[in-house]
Structures are given as C-alpha cells and as structure tokens.
Amino acid sequence: MSRFWNKKTRELTPYVAGEQPREGAKVIKLNTNENPYPPSPNIRTTMNHFDPVSLRLYPDPQSSDLRRAMSSYLNVPSDNIFCGNGSDEVLAFAFQAFFESGATASPLRLPDISYSFYPVYAKLYDIPTQIIPLRGDMTIDVDAFCSGACGGIAIANPNAPTGMSMKLEEVEAILKANADCVVLIDEAYVVFGGESAVSLIDRYPNLLVVGTLSKSHALAGLRVGYAVGSGELIEGLCRIRDSFNSYPLDRFALKIAEIAVNDRLWTEESTRKIIATREKMRLTFQEMGLDVLPSAANFLFVNVGEKRAEYIYNYLKNEGILVRYFKKPRISAFLRISVGTDTEVSALLTAMRAAIQSMEEGEI
Ligand SMILES: Cc1ncc(COP(=O)(O)O)c(C=O)c1O
Known part of the structure; x- marks a missing residue:
C-alpha cells in the first residue's frame, strides 16, 4: 500500500x-x-529476413496484413476482425466498450468458475456483475444465462479451468435470449475440441468472439489476440483502442503472427x-x-x-x-x-x- x-x-x-x-x-x-x-518453423526464416530499419516507423495501426491472413484462417471478412496485444487486451477493450459501469448499471453475467481475469476487469472498469454458478456437473447453466435481462455476458467456451464446452446450439440460445446486450464468447481453447461461434456473427450482431494465437499457434510470448464480430462491435473496439494505444501490435509481432496463421x-x-x-x-x-x-x-x-x-x-x-x-x-x-x-x-x-x-x- x-x-x-x-x-x-x-x-x-x-x-x-x-x-x-x-x-x-x-x-x-x-x-x-x-x-x-x-510455433511454425517458417517464423525463423522471417526473423532472419526482418529488417531492423523498418522499426524506425510506427506499425500499421489497423493490423491490415495480419487481419487479411486471419480472414482466410477464420473464413470471415477482415472488416469483422480486430487484433490486439494478446486476448487479455482484447477482453479489456471489450469490457470497456460494451459493458456499462456504475452501481446502477445492469450487471454483466459471468459463470462463478471461469477465466479469473473477467471479474478483475469488471472491478477495474467498475462494471457490476451477476455471478451464475456452474451446474453440479461443472457445465455452464445455459438456462440461467437465458433468463431475465442483463447488461452483457462473458463466457469462455471451452471454459477454463474446467475445459468443458458448450454446444453451438447452447451458445445460440444465449445469443437469442440476450439480443439487447453483447455476448462475449472467449474461444482461447476452441481449436482443441470446441465448436466455434464465429460462423454465427452474420446472424447475431450482439456476438463478440474473442480468440488468441497464444495456445493454438504456440505464440504466448508474442502477445497476439483477436476478436470477431459485427462491424458495429469492431468499430466499438477500435474506438477504445484509439483512446488508449493506437499501436497495440508492434511490427515484429504483426509479421510473425501473419506467418504463423498462414502455416495451417x-x-x-x-x-x-x-x-x-x-x-x-x-x-x-x-x-x-x-x-x-x-x-x-x-x-x-x-x-x-x-x-x-x-x-x-x-x-x-x-x-x-x-x-x-x-x-x-x-x-x-x-x-x-x-x-x-x-x-x-x-x-x-x-x-x-x-x-x-x-x-x-x-x-x-
Ligand atoms: C480463457 C482464456 N482467455 C484468454 C486468455 C488470455 O490469453 P492471451 O492474453 O495470451 O491471448 C487465457 C489465458 O490463459 C485464457 O485462459
């Protein structure tokens, strides 16, 4: 103190x-x-050819080349993709952009057992929370997330630390029942066996899928995360980013991440x-x-x-x-x-x- x-x-x-x-x-x-x-062995070649003189200039604030690579990897237009410094940063931007703060605000719903950064961000940004306990078998209580109004939802799918996943129909039920607020689905671990909700972004403008290259692409040390969502959600994230740090990803990270994403x-x-x-x-x-x-x-x-x-x-x-x-x-x-x-x-x-x-x- x-x-x-x-x-x-x-x-x-x-x-x-x-x-x-x-x-x-x-x-x-x-x-x-x-x-x-x-991570991808192609990274070494890129590193060997990386021109340090390019570091003289600021990186691309829009992460355009990386977003183009992510677009073909995720099969969504690059306009629906946002890149940030690790998904922790993307989550922080999302909490600030989409969930209301103040004691009288409608609460953000979170599972009681989930990624422990969510309640930390909620406290940091003064967002009230409503904690929904996992069912006895440690699965997400989908019905509880579907009943009554709230100010937003954040769930990891697959969940951490349980590793258990919701089916796509369950995610869709939550999206339908909460059409007036943002439903953030954190897919940090989705490649290892979950069903991605990325395919739903066209139908649900309130869906924000957050992902990371830390686990799937073995790049935890590079700090590259992303979000996928409707144009209005991506614009919201850009507004927060540009009010905080316009260049969250450095030139080196942008290049290496692009190479890794392309090595399917x-x-x-x-x-x-x-x-x-x-x-x-x-x-x-x-x-x-x-x-x-x-x-x-x-x-x-x-x-x-x-x-x-x-x-x-x-x-x-x-x-x-x-x-x-x-x-x-x-x-x-x-x-x-x-x-x-x-x-x-x-x-x-x-x-x-x-x-x-x-x-x-x-x-x-
Ligand atoms: C569920 C979940 N989301 C997000 C993250 C953060 O990942 P990163 O900031 O490395 O992209 C983690 C890290 O362990 C995680 O478990």
Missing part, C-alpha cells in the same frame, strides 16, 4: 497469473496452458498431437481412479481429492513440475494440468503416482 495510490488502485484485486519460472530453469511447465510444441498444416499437426496426448492422459488418470472432467481444451481438470490437491501440487513443484492449483470454493479438490509433450506427460504421471503413494504411506 502506498500513500500515492488513488482509491481505485488501493481497492483493486489484481489477476494472479500462473508461475513463470526464470528463463532457462529446468522445469516441466504445465501450469499456464502454453502449447508444448514450437503446422498448427493442425501440433493440435492433433495435443488432443491425442490429452486423451491418453485422461485415460491414465481414470485408471489411477481419479475423476477427470471431459476436456475440449489443451488441459485437464483433475479431481485428486480435497485433502490431496495442495499436497500433490507442492510435491510436483518440488519435482520441478508446475501445474495449477486454485484454492477456491468448489474447485479446491482439482488440479489443472496443461497437456505437454508425451515425454513431459510421462514424467508428470510418474511423479503423480509417487505423490499419491507417499501420501498413502503417510496416510494424508
């Missing part, structure tokens, strides 16, 4: 990201859902490997007697038991394996484990078995 902080800064509860070990540390990092495979085969191949490993992991956890939620993402949410979760998390950490543990109501029995390479996963499984055995011996 500092006497120089204003009221807003004093009252914030900032987002806590998964641990980022120092560069070069020998750890198996399965805690922030990064892609375990490298590379992305498809690494996605296929991740899904195959995820399914093997899931079966192994089940054989170990653990409950695992069905995942359409690049991570699994594994119920290891209330008494054991924190112990296993710490045990794995001591072994140099990072996973995510949320000490929060309803999910404190779970570990969220990103899908790694087959070698990383086999080390994880060996360490988890050892952790469970050591607990049983110590009768924890």
Whole structure:
C-alpha cells in the first residue's frame, strides 16, 4: 500500500497469473496452458529476413496484413476482425466498450468458475456483475444465462479451468435470449475440441468472439489476440483502442503472427498431437481412479481429492513440475494440468503416482 495510490488502485484485486519460472530453469511447465510444441518453423526464416530499419516507423495501426491472413484462417471478412496485444487486451477493450459501469448499471453475467481475469476487469472498469454458478456437473447453466435481462455476458467456451464446452446450439440460445446486450464468447481453447461461434456473427450482431494465437499457434510470448464480430462491435473496439494505444501490435509481432496463421498444416499437426496426448492422459488418470472432467481444451481438470490437491501440487513443484492449483470454493479438490509433450506427460504421471503413494504411506 502506498500513500500515492488513488482509491481505485488501493481497492483493486489484481489477476494472479500462473508461475513463470526464470528463463532457462529446468522445469516441466504445465501450469499456464502454453502449447508444448514450437510455433511454425517458417517464423525463423522471417526473423532472419526482418529488417531492423523498418522499426524506425510506427506499425500499421489497423493490423491490415495480419487481419487479411486471419480472414482466410477464420473464413470471415477482415472488416469483422480486430487484433490486439494478446486476448487479455482484447477482453479489456471489450469490457470497456460494451459493458456499462456504475452501481446502477445492469450487471454483466459471468459463470462463478471461469477465466479469473473477467471479474478483475469488471472491478477495474467498475462494471457490476451477476455471478451464475456452474451446474453440479461443472457445465455452464445455459438456462440461467437465458433468463431475465442483463447488461452483457462473458463466457469462455471451452471454459477454463474446467475445459468443458458448450454446444453451438447452447451458445445460440444465449445469443437469442440476450439480443439487447453483447455476448462475449472467449474461444482461447476452441481449436482443441470446441465448436466455434464465429460462423454465427452474420446472424447475431450482439456476438463478440474473442480468440488468441497464444495456445493454438504456440505464440504466448508474442502477445497476439483477436476478436470477431459485427462491424458495429469492431468499430466499438477500435474506438477504445484509439483512446488508449493506437499501436497495440508492434511490427515484429504483426509479421510473425501473419506467418504463423498462414502455416495451417503446422498448427493442425501440433493440435492433433495435443488432443491425442490429452486423451491418453485422461485415460491414465481414470485408471489411477481419479475423476477427470471431459476436456475440449489443451488441459485437464483433475479431481485428486480435497485433502490431496495442495499436497500433490507442492510435491510436483518440488519435482520441478508446475501445474495449477486454485484454492477456491468448489474447485479446491482439482488440479489443472496443461497437456505437454508425451515425454513431459510421462514424467508428470510418474511423479503423480509417487505423490499419491507417499501420501498413502503417510496416510494424508
Ligand atoms: C480463457 C482464456 N482467455 C484468454 C486468455 C488470455 O490469453 P492471451 O492474453 O495470451 O491471448 C487465457 C489465458 O490463459 C485464457 O485462459
């Protein structure tokens, strides 16, 4: 606490990201859902030919070339695409552009268990929220999102940290029932098994789909996110961007992201490997007697038991394996484990078995 902080800064509860070990540390990092495979090899050639003199000039504020590449990747006109500095920034712009602030505003509806940045942004921008609990089976309560008026909706699909996904009909039901407010569907993990709502943007001007290259294209370090929606929503995002930072993506990021998006085969191949490993992991956890939620993402949410979760998390950490543990109501029995390479996963499984055995011996 500092006497120089204003009221807003004093009252914030900032987002806590998964641990980022120092560069070069020998750890198996399965805690922030990064892609375990490298990004497109075409990036190296582009980097070798990148002319540093071009950095003298500001980058294209409209991200035109990248939007053109995204347009063919997502099969939507580039006028319906917005690019930003990671989807976290795109989400922040969307919250500011479309959800009302102030105590008397109609609340933004959020699931109780979802990406923990949503309530952080809501607080930062003074947007009141109405929290809708997940059903007992950890699925989104679609009916609750469809009943009564609200000031907007934000849902991750597939959801994080559960990994569970809604069907397209369910997303459509939410869109229909909330035609007067923006429904933000965060598809950070959609390539790993979800159904994308991008195809619905023509029919629902209130739909904003947010995505990222961090997971699907193995570019978490580059910071490139995007949104897809009707022209009026894209214009709203541009108005916020141009009132904050007209150049959210630098020249280097724009070029590299474009190359990566154009290398479809590379992305498809690494996605296929991740899904195959995820399914093997899931079966192994089940054989170990653990409950695992069905995942359409690049991570699994594994119920290891209330008494054991924190112990296993710490045990794995001591072994140099990072996973995510949320000490929060309803999910404190779970570990969220990103899908790694087959070698990383086999080390994880060996360490988890050892952790469970050591607990049983110590009768924890
Ligand atoms: C659901 C969800 N949305 C958005 C993000 C942010 O992704 P980025 O800012 O790297 O694009 C994450 C990151 O983990 C996420 O889990």
